[in-house]
Amino acid sequence: MFSGIQPTGNLHLGNYLGAIVKFVALQQTHECLFCVVDLHAITMPQAPGELREAIRRIAAAYIASGVDPVKNIIFNQSQVSEHSELAWVFNCVARMGWLNRMTQFKDKAGKDRENVSIGLFAYPTLMAADILLYRATHVPVGEDQKQHVELTRDIAQKFNNDYAESIAAQGHNGGFFPLPEPLIQGPAARVMSLRDGTKKMSKSDPSEFSRISLADDADAINQKIRKAKTDPEPLPTELEGLKGRPEAENLIGIYSALSGVAAEKVLLEFGGAQFSSFKQALADLAIHKLGPIGAEMRRLEGDPGYIDQVLREGGARAKAIAQPIMNQVKDIVGLLR
Numbered sequence: 001m002f003s004g005i006q007p008t009g010n011l012h013l014g015n016y017l018g019a020i021v022k023f024v025a026l027q028q029t030h031e032c033l034f035c036v037v038d039l040h041a042i043t044m045p046q047a048p049g050e051l052r053e054a055i056r057r058i059a060a061a062y063i064a065s066g067v068d069p070v071k072n073i074i075f076n077q078s079q080v081s082e083h084s085e086l087a088w089v090f091n092c093v094a095r096m097g098w099l100n101r102m103t104q105f106k107d108k109a110g111k112d113r114e115n116v117s118i119g120l121f122a123y124p125t126l127m128a129a130d131i132l133l134y135r136a137t138h139v140p141v142g143e144d145q146k147q148h149v150e151l152t153r154d155i156a157q158k159f160n161n162d163y164a165e166s167i168a169a170q171g172h173n174g175g176f177f178p179l180p181e182p183l184i185q186g187p188a189a190r191v192m193s194l195r196d197g198t199k200k201m202s203k204s205d206p207s208e209f210s211r212i213s214l215a216d217d218a219d220a221i222n223q224k225i226r227k228a229k230t231d232p233e234p235l236p237t238e239l240e241g242l243k244g245r246p247e248a249e250n251l252i253g254i255y256s257a258l259s260g261v262a263a264e265k266v267l268l269e270f271g272g273a274q275f276s277s278f279k280q281a282l283a284d285l286a287i288h289k290l291g292p293i294g295a296e297m298r299r300l301e302g303d304p305g306y307i308d309q310v311l312r313e314g315g316a317r318a319k320a321i322a323q324p325i326m327n328q329v330k331d332i333v334g335l336l337r
Contacts, residue, residue, distance in 0.1 A: 001026055001183075002136035004035035004077065007054035008044070009203025011061050012211040014191035016290070017257045022140045022183070024066040033134055033318060034062050036076040036311070039083065039126060043119040056307045057297070061214055064296035069310045077130065079315030082322040086129035087122075089329060093159050094125050098151060128152040132177045133322045140183040149182040156180070166332045176332060191254060194228040197246025215294045218287045225283040230275040237271030239264055248275075255282050258289050 003023065005015065026032055036058045041051060055076050062074050077083050099105065102124055119126075131139055131152050139149050160167065160175035167176045193199045193210040201211045209224050216224070229247045236242060242249040255278075256263040270278045300307060330337055 001030035001032045001138045001140065002035065002131050002134050003033075003140050004037035004040075004130060005058050005061075006037050006041050007051060007058045007076075008041050008046070009054075010213040010215060011058065012201055012203060012213050013254065013286070013290070014201035014211065015061075015203075016065065016214055016293075017191050017254070019140065020061065020065045020067075021257075023062070026140060026183070027067060027072050030138065032067075032072040033136070033321075034067055034072055034074045035130065035318075036074075037127075037130065039077045040123055043117055043123050055311070056304055057301060059307050059311055060297045060300035061293075063300060063310070064214075064293045069314065073314045073317045074310055075314030075318045076311050079311065080133075080319045080322050082133055082319070082326040083126065083129055085326055086133050086329060087126040089333060090125040090128050090132075090155050090159075091122060093162065094128075094151070094155050098154060099124060102151070103147060124148050124151050125155065128155045131180055132156055133325060134318075135178055135325060136180055137178050138183050139180050146182050149180060153179045163332050166334070170328065170332055176328070191257075192246065192250040194224060194250075196229065197248075197250045212286065212290070214290060215297055216290070217294065218291055221286050221290060222283045225279050225286060228279065230279075235267065235270050235273055235275065235278055237267055239267065241267075241271075251275075251278070251282060255285060258282075258285050 003019065005011070005019065011020075023032065023034060036055050038051065038055050041054070046054075059074055059076070063069055067074065099121060105121055105124075127148050128151060131149075132155070139152075141149055156175075156177035156179050159177055163176070170176075191201045193201050193205060194212070195205075195207055195210040199205075199210075203211070205211060209227055212221055212224055228251060230251070231245055231247060233245070233248075235248060235252070236245075242252060252263050252266055255261075255266050259266070270281070327337060
């Protein structure tokens with residue numbers, strides 16, 4: 001199982017509920033690689049010093065949230081050069097039409113597509129390389145990233161077809177790369193902004209009150225939830241009553257995901273109540289769940305030597321898996337080693 005998070009901005013509640021909390025569970029059932037995808041980060045301009053600190057911060061968030069760096073591999077992408085090597089091979093396999101259909105590129109590039117970097121356009125092939133370099137079979141993703149896993153499957157299938165004869169000659173039956181499956185699990189996989197329930201919670205939103213950062217202290221969490229946008233009606237007693245009420249639906253979804261209680265049962269408890277009492281219960285729950293993570297993150301960030309050691313050792317372990325697979329790819333393609 002492979003997954004990665006970009007070291008850009010501060011991790012927030014959406015990242016935690018949509019990804020990290022799933023990572024903690026998946027480490028019990030899968031062999032896991034958790035990557036800080038720093039090569040993806042530089043598709044947009046980054047200040048070098050800030051990028052280094054952001055890489056360490058993501059690693060600290062993994063560990064503080066309960067990902068075991070001994071049981072799993074935690075590393076930053078740029079320490080394993082095979083990611084870039086395989087991405088180039090996939091650039092020669094993927095088709096322009098496939099990449100032109102990627103909705104995230106359209107969103108990030110906006111109207112000025114001619115002026116964005118080639119890296120921003122081609123980064124889905126690097127994402128495919130991240131996954132297939134380890135021949136990963138499962139990728140935990142949010143709904144918005146599902147298209148990238150589908151592209152990864154297309155690239156794997158085309159590589160297997162294009163090089164079928166060579167793959168067979170190298171002793172691989174039924175194709176070389178697996179077709180990975182997206183793992184989309186649980187409630188609140190898509191956490192929305194606290195200021196606008198129709199928009200996804202985002203690190204890039206200019207308003208700090210749109211998101212709860214993992215590093216927020218209890219006062220900040222309490223204040224942000226208290227000021228979260230709502231509507232004038234009391235909470236409904238059934239799920240049907242949340243239709244057309246995106247802010248109410250978002251807050252109920254967050255409570256459900258943090259507590260592990262189904263949304264229907266949350267509404268049975270709080271249905272008919274005003275938002276003020278529900279928000280206080282949600283704030284208390286969020287502080288209870290996220291407070292220890294934030295405190296541990298701050299402690300780990302105060303020990304960059306330890307974080308660097310985890311990433312260095314993780315990079316060596318990842319490379320030990322990646323290098324033999326990349327060598328086989330070179331043999332299949334016909335590159336002379």
